[in-house]
Amino acid sequence: NFKISVCGFFQSALTIDQQSHSVSVSEILAVQELDLESGTKDDGRWQKMSQKPTEAYPYAFTVSYVRRARKHRWRCTDVTFFCPEWALCQQWVQTIKEQLAELTSRPKHLLVYINPYGGKQQGTCIYEQKVAPLFARASISTDVIVTEHANHARDHLRTVAELKQYDGVVCVGGDGMFSEIVHGLVSRTQKDNGVDQNSPEEKLVACSLRIGIIPAGSTDCICYGTVGINDPVTSALHIIVGDSQPMDVCSVHHNKTFLKYSVSLLGYGFYGDVLADSERKRWMGPARYDFSGFKTFLTHHYYEGTVSFQPATDTLGTPRDKSPCRAGCVLTSLLCSTPENEGGWRVIRGKFLAINAASMSCACPRSPKGLSPAAHLADGTTDLILVRKCSRFNFLRHLIRHTSKDDQFDMTFVEVHRVRRFRFLPRHCQNDSEQDLRENGKRLFGQICRDHPARGCSPAFSSWNCDGEILPHAAIEVGVHCQLIKLFARGIEEPPVFEDVAATCAI
Ligand SMILES: CCCCCCCCCCCCC/C=C/[C@@H](O)[C@H](CO)NC(=O)CCCCCCCCCCCCCCC
Numbered sequence: 001n002f003k004i005s006v007c008g009f010f011q012s013a014l015t016i017d018q019q020s021h022s023v024s025v026s027e028i029l030a031v032q033e034l035d036l037e038s039g040t041k042d043d044g045r046w047q048k049m050s051q052k053p054t055e056a057y058p059y060a061f062t063v064s065y066v067r068r069a070r071k072h073r074w075r076c077t078d079v080t081f082f083c084p085e086w087a088l089c090q091q092w093v094q095t096i097k098e099q100l101a102e103l104t105s106r107p108k109h110l111l112v113y114i115n116p117y118g119g120k121q122q123g124t125c126i127y128e129q130k131v132a133p134l135f136a137r138a139s140i141s142t143d144v145i146v147t148e149h150a151n152h153a154r155d156h157l158r159t160v161a162e163l164k165q166y167d168g169v170v171c172v173g174g175d176g177m178f179s180e181i182v183h184g185l186v187s188r189t190q191k192d193n194g195v196d197q198n199s200p201e202e203k204l205v206a207c208s209l210r211i212g213i214i215p216a217g218s219t220d221c222i223c224y225g226t227v228g229i230n231d232p233v234t235s236a237l238h239i240i241v242g243d244s245q246p247m248d249v250c251s252v253h254h255n256k257t258f259l260k261y262s263v264s265l266l267g268y269g270f271y272g273d274v275l276a277d278s279e280r281k282r283w284m285g286p287a288r289y290d291f292s293g294f295k296t297f298l299t300h301h302y303y304e305g306t307v308s309f310q311p312a313t314d315t316l317g318t319p320r321d322k323s324p325c326r327a328g329c330v331l332t333s334l335l336c337s338t339p340e341n342e343g344g345w346r347v348i349r350g351k352f353l354a355i356n357a358a359s360m361s362c363a364c365p366r367s368p369k370g371l372s373p374a375a376h377l378a379d380g381t382t383d384l385i386l387v388r389k390c391s392r393f394n395f396l397r398h399l400i401r402h403t404s405k406d407d408q409f410d411m412t413f414v415e416v417h418r419v420r421r422f423r424f425l426p427r428h429c430q431n432d433s434e435q436d437l438r439e440n441g442k443r444l445f446g447q448i449c450r451d452h453p454a455r456g457c458s459p460a461f462s463s464w465n466c467d468g469e470i471l472p473h474a475a476i477e478v479g480v481h482c483q484l485i486k487l488f489a490r491g492i493e494e495p496p497v498f499e500d501v502a503a504t505c506a507i
């Protein structure tokens with residue numbers, strides 16, 4: 001009654017309830033023969049079976065596979081099949097194992113870093129209780145490192161001797177932890193290939209190891225934007241089935257010196273000030289962002305400077321598109337190529353409440369559509385959002401639109417450009433060295449207040465928020481490196497399909 005069809009689907013033609021359902025082999029995690037003599041399986045799941053073997057069907061095996069649940073969640077489900085003969089049962093188990101062995105994109109050996117202090121400090125517990133058992137069931141072996149200090153994972157990746165033995169690197173933590181892994185892997189790859197990171201124009205070599213994120217942070221925006229939900233089990237299953245999602249990475253330089261990489265948000269003004277304030281309140285956990293967000297909103301500082309950028313005129317999409325980046329996105333499936341005739345530079349001078357570059361949507365639980373809802377994960381561009389000085393009321397309207405269907409860019413003081421490269425120079429840097437001015441920052445702040453008493457006190461500099469970390473310079477140059485890294489993800493799937501299938505079948 002069974003066949004494994006050519007297209008790779010494991011089909012049940014006859015189930016106990018006479019319903020037929022199929023499971024894609026690519027979504028089977030494992031197959032296990034049941035030991036009926038002892039009446040139990042190693043992990044005790046045997047007792048949970050809703051059907052018991054009968055005299056006619058005394059042999060059984062269990063297939064664990066991916067079931068789609070609500071809101072992009074994936075769950076691991078078991079289905080048990082009963083056989084009349086031992087040899088038939090063996091044949092099935094063997095055949096499925098052979099089919100699984102042919103899936104070469106699946107990882108077998110992973111390097112795992114756990115940040116025990118990220119988010120609500122649940123990293124270790126999340127990994128041990130929810131993820132490790134799934135990896136074990138899928139026969140994935142792991143080397144696990146619980147980090148002891150910030151940058152432990154980054155520095156370990158830069159120096160660890162045999163990286164080639166692994167099929168991927170997994171981090172358990174938030175966006176900051178993911179950023180550490182990106183820095184470790186990208187730097188290591190450039191070092192191994194003799195590429196100088198300090199040159200802003202240098203073409204970087206793409207990393208071959210894929211990165212998995214088990215979300216355990218405060219924002220988890222990378223996970224949210226590549227999987228659709230910040231759920232540890234869902235992310236573990238995407239790793240097990242060997243998904244692959246390329247992603248753009250921005251390099252940030254100051255005075256021809258490399259500073260940092262960014263994958264999600266580079267934000268000056270509002271998001272820089274929120275982060276700088278929230279870092280002093282880490283003890284508050286994820287709530288620190290709401291507290292500092294509210295405080296920064298009330299402060300209402302604006303910053304003067306010059307933004308220059310190279311528009312991505314040759315791309316198929318724009319930041320005002322209505323369709324977001326989803327699994328199988330056409331822009332992501334295009335290969336990256338250096339544009340033939342790169343457009344000229346545009347220069348905009350002004351007073352800004354916020355300058356944000358979103359290389360991906362930056363969707364997160366606070367803003368389910370994100371800072372730039374139509375940004376693409378792997379198109380070689382970033383969306384540069386300029387929010388000019390406006391009233392508090394208008395800025396609040398703009399912020400609130402991030403949480404609803406309304407277009408946050410459809411406001412007179414907001415403009416958005418899809419770019420490949422941009423620079424920012426704060427006004428007071430234009431003639432002097434930024435370092436000198438930073439040292440005399442307070443004097444300068446006071447000077448501005450004296451010169452313009454009517455407009456309130458706005459400091460000369462904000463800070464750049466680079467994926468949740470403060471950069472030490474305000475004057476920066478940014479370039480997008482198309483598809484520099486790959487994640488164990490497939491982009492956000494839609495529409496979600498619900499499957500509620502019988503857990504027991506007969507053959
Ligand atoms: C009135 C509601 C307005 C809600 C507006 C929500 C917009 C939220 C947009 C979030 C964008 C997150 C981008 C992700 C950046 C990550 O690389 C980084 C590392 O994890 N996270 C942050 O920097 C963490 C940044 C966290 C920023 C939180 C900002 C919260 C603003 C709250 C403003 C309240 C004003 C209320 C006035 C009555």
Ligand SMILES: Nc1ncnc2c1ncn2[C@@H]1O[C@H](COP(=O)(O)OP(=O)(O)OP(=O)(O)O)[C@@H](O)[C@H]1O
Pocket residue numbers: 114115116117118119120146147148149150151152172173174175176177178180216217218219220221468
């Ligand atoms: N053992 C450790 N002790 C202290 N800090 C650590 C340790 N391991 C990693 N870190 C640092 O903790 C910072 C925050 O971690 P993480 O990103 O996991 O959580 P988060 O900041 O709460 O979440 P998010 O980045 O999503 O907002 C990271 O920048 C990382 O460098």
Ligand SMILES: [Ca+2]
Pocket residue numbers: 248359360375376377378379380381382
């Ligand atoms: Ca992009």
